[in-house]
Amino acid sequence: MDVSASGFLAAALSAASLAVSQRGGPLCRELARGVLELSPRGAHAATPAFVVSAGVHGNETAPVEILAAIVDDVLAGRLPLGVRLLAALGHPDALQSGERYLDYDMNRLFCGRHALQAGAREAARAAELEACVGEFFDTARGARLHYDLHTAIRGSVYERFAIVPYLGGERPARQRLATLAGAGIEAVLLHSAPAATFSYHTSHHHGAESYTLELGKARAFGQNDLARFAAIDAQLRRLVSGEPAREGKIPPCFAAKYDLIKKSEAFRLHLDADVENFTRLAAGSLIAEDGATRYVAAGGDERILFPNPGVKPGLRAGIVIGPVSP
Ligand SMILES: O=C(O)CCC(=O)N[C@@H](CCC(=O)O)C(=O)O
Numbered sequence: 001m002d003v004s005a006s007g008f009l010a011a012a013l014s015a016a017s018l019a020v021s022q023r024g025g026p027l028c029r030e031l032a033r034g035v036l037e038l039s040p041r042g043a044h045a046a047t048p049a050f051v052v053s054a055g056v057h058g059n060e061t062a063p064v065e066i067l068a069a070i071v072d073d074v075l076a077g078r079l080p081l082g083v084r085l086l087a088a089l090g091h092p093d094a095l096q097s098g099e100r101y102l103d104y105d106m107n108r109l110f111c112g113r114h115a116l117q118a119g120a121r122e123a124a125r126a127a128e129l130e131a132c133v134g135e136f137f138d139t140a141r142g143a144r145l146h147y148d149l150h151t152a153i154r155g156s157v158y159e160r161f162a163i164v165p166y167l168g169g170e171r172p173a174r175q176r177l178a179t180l181a182g183a184g185i186e187a188v189l190l191h192s193a194p195a196a197t198f199s200y201h202t203s204h205h206h207g208a209e210s211y212t213l214e215l216g217k218a219r220a221f222g223q224n225d226l227a228r229f230a231a232i233d234a235q236l237r238r239l240v241s242g243e244p245a246r247e248g249k250i251p252p253c254f255a256a257k258y259d260l261i262k263k264s265e266a267f268r269l270h271l272d273a274d275v276e277n278f279t280r281l282a283a284g285s286l287i288a289e290d291g292a293t294r295y296v297a298a299g300g301d302e303r304i305l306f307p308n309p310g311v312k313p314g315l316r317a318g319i320v321i322g323p324v325s326p
């Protein structure tokens with residue numbers, strides 16, 4: 001890592017305990033490496049419980065810098081705390097090496113899926129994070145919110161977008177979409193099936209209002225232009241301090257139609273190497289093929305999200321999406 005880290009981030013990266021004064025400030029409990037629970041004095045069961053995670057992928061560093069600065073500000077008394085906050089730096093070892101993952105994509109290992117990849121370093125960490133959020137939400141009787149902060153490998157037609165985990169066929173309330181817009185979110189993808197992601201885990205197993213937030217392009221520590229993240233930073237600070245969230249105009253919504261699954265090493269993606277997320281797919285064009293399986297665009301404003309032929313066989317190599325009304 002080529003930037004000097006301090007406070008919460010430095011402690012997580014070096015696997016050291018964070019030295020926190022417990023006098024007067026919020027109550028502070030370290031649940032695991034890089035996982036800190038902060039509670040205002042006088043918090044009770046109905047106090048809103050907010051999980052903010054970042055760095056589930058080790059190459060996505062801007063959200064980590066933002067979350068770490070917020071935690072440091074709360075601990076130093078520069079930002080008031082109005083909720084119970086669980087701040088989680090997802091994968092400190094991958095953050096150290098600047099890689100998306102070390103052995104296996106951790107955002108495919110939640111909902112107990114880690115048991116199927118027991119040898120992977122991410123399996124143990126996914127299980128640990130599941131235990132931390134389980135303990136955190138266990139006593140929460142008020143609002144439960146989870147923002148899992150990411151950045152994307154590619155550029156995007158919509159620079160900042162939210163992914164709503166599958167809600168069993170329900171649509172998120174319009175007010176929730178307005179709150180995402182207030183965080184600078186320009187488009188929303190609704191998943192159409194369960195997944196083994198962190199946001200689906202907290203939504204499905206803990207009844208949280210959960211999102212994966214894609215906030216820009218993935219860059220290494222020291223190379224982020226944090227001004228591009230000002231809207232999410234401001235919204236997080238409002239939510240953490242218990243102020244009303246800012247709302248904006250309902251963003252365009254899309255739904256996942258199907259995943260491009262890389263079944264074998266024969267998988268070929270037939271899109272430009274630099275194609276952006278949310279690029280329209282011309283009707284009838286060949287998107288990808290994998291042996292005898294051919295993925296052809298159906299038209300009707302179909303678009304591509306997260307195309308990545310480099311994933312391990314068995315995993316998602318892209319999502320074909322289409323517009324839906326919010
Ligand atoms: O840029 C990419 O190809 C991947 C960015 C990323 O990490 N996205 C998340 C989305 C999770 C979800 O579908 O909720 C991921 O792939 O894990």
Ligand SMILES: [Zn+2]
Nearest residue numbers: 057060150151
């Ligand atoms: Zn990610």
